[in-house]
Amino acid sequence: MSQKTSHLPLLPPPTIPQSPTASSAASRSSRTFSKIKFGLLAGVLAVSTVWAYSRLVGGCNHGGALRFGSDEWEDDYTGVSEGMSGRLGYTLVKDIPTGSIPGRGKRGVKKGEGDDKRLIIVGDIHGMFDEFRGLLDKISYDSDSDYLVLAGDIISKGPDSLAVLDLARKIGAHCVRGNHEDRILLHYHDIQRRKRKHHRASEVEPESPPESEEEDEDEFGNMELEVGEKESRSLNVERKLAKSLSKKQAEWLDACPLVVRAEKVPGLGRYYIVHAGLVHGIELKSQDPLAIMTMRTLNRHLAPSPKQGGMHWAKYWNKMERRKAHGHTTVVYGHYAAEGLDIRRHTKGLDSNCVRGGRLSAYILEANKGGRVEEDIVSVKCRNYLD
Ligand SMILES: [Mn+2]
Structure with missing residues (x-):
């Protein structure tokens, strides 16, 4: 282009304002x-x-940076920044292998044969070890043929979180992340980060004494200025639990996805297992990860909330699923102890308040001798650990 123009007669200078230098300046x-x-x-x-x-x-700020509100701790977990570090690297969804879905063996289920595979989902265990073991006994759990999914809040509140974790790992249980796992992981990773920081600091100044456990407690004690006595106590309890986790236990918890999915349970459609809930009509990757672990209700704009005031998300879910002729999705969840065992057509609420003297419940899918997959609920009575 420029070569071509060079052969052309020079164009007259363009008409420019009187003061070109001023303009360009x-x-x-x-x-x-x-x-x-x-x-x-x-x-x-x-x-x-x-x-x-x-x-x-919250790396460099001690005391003031991690602000934990009053009841947000347990239920009204509304601060978006809270728990973010605990959720770094979380997995959104894991699929149950087709071979483990009841009624979907290599040859399918033949009439009169049934299927020994079961999909078992257990609600909020909260460290209630004896009850968990009792429930496994009652359903004759068999790790070879059963696919067990723990629906979150496996730990915290109850007497023996670590024993529950170890048993779950030993028997090959699967899990989804509950709000309590999320909180404990937040603390766990915070503690690890502080340890690394102290380690680096002591490498720079070798003469300084190594940071002791007490140092961490003191640092953490500053939180009492920020939160009330009750909150501070539960904060310390959670901190202790986080501290007592082994690397293996923390890794197992870290690997719990937000959603476990079973595609095409014969005759029943797709299943999602989550801790708290899902908003109908929104694809998984667009759901708020925090809400999946904490929601109870929806407001009129379908925004999820951990509070109990609005419409139960499960009610809305069923209302929308009933409109479909086929391609149904059922959600199995825990978290909503106030509602108790809440079995509806397309949602199965399993938190029957074990840790407060309710029951520990299992939802079971199993192909019967007629080749149909059927659901069942089995539960055990719990001691009243809290209250
Ligand atoms: Mn919960």
């Missing part, structure tokens, strides 16, 4: 100004990002 200065503006904007953005990140991770 003006445009230069405006360009410089916008460069400065851009630089400033980028700077502000960078600083605020670093600040937000440091608040989020």
Whole structure:
């Protein structure tokens, strides 16, 4: 193009304003100004990002940075930044292998034969070891033929979280992440980060004494200035549990996805297993991960909430599923102890409040001799550990 134009007669100078130098200076200065503006904007953005990140991770700020609200701890878990570090690297969904879905063996289920495979989902165990073992006995759990999924809140509150974890790992149980696993993992990773930080600090100054356990307690004790006595106590209980986790136990918990999915249970359709709930009509990857672990209700805009005031998400789910002629999806969940065992057509609520003297419940899918997959509920009575 430029070569071609060079053969053409020179064009007359373009009509430009009277003072070309002034104009180009003006445009230069405006360009410089916008460069400065851009630089400033980028700077502000960078600083605020670093600040937000440091608040989020809470690495260097002791005491003030990790702000845990009162009842958010257990139920009203509304702060979005809380728990983010605990959820770094979480898995959204894991599929149950086709071969483990009842009625979907290699040859399918023949009439009169049945199927020894069962899909078993157990609600909020909360460290109630004896009851968990009692329930496994009652359903004659067999790790060779049963696919067991623990629907979150396996640990915390109850007497023996670590024993429940070890038993779950030993028998090959699967899991989804509950709000309590999420919190304990948040603490666990925070403790690990502090340990690494102290380790690095002691490498720089070899003469300084190694940080003791008490140091960590003291650091953590500053939280009492930020939260009430009750919250501080439950914070310490959770911190202790997080501290007592072995690497293997923490890794097992970390690997629990938010959703376990069974595609095409014969005659029943798709199953999702989550801890708290899902919003109907929104694909999994667009659901709020925090809400999957904490929701109980929906407001009129279908925004999920951990509170009990609005419409139970399960009610809305069933209402929408009933409109479909085929391709149904059933959700099995826990978390909503106030509702207790809540079995509806397309949702199965399993938190029957074991830790407060209710029952520990299992939802079981099994192909019967007629080749149909049927559901069953089996539960055991629990001691009243809390209250
Ligand atoms: Mn829960």
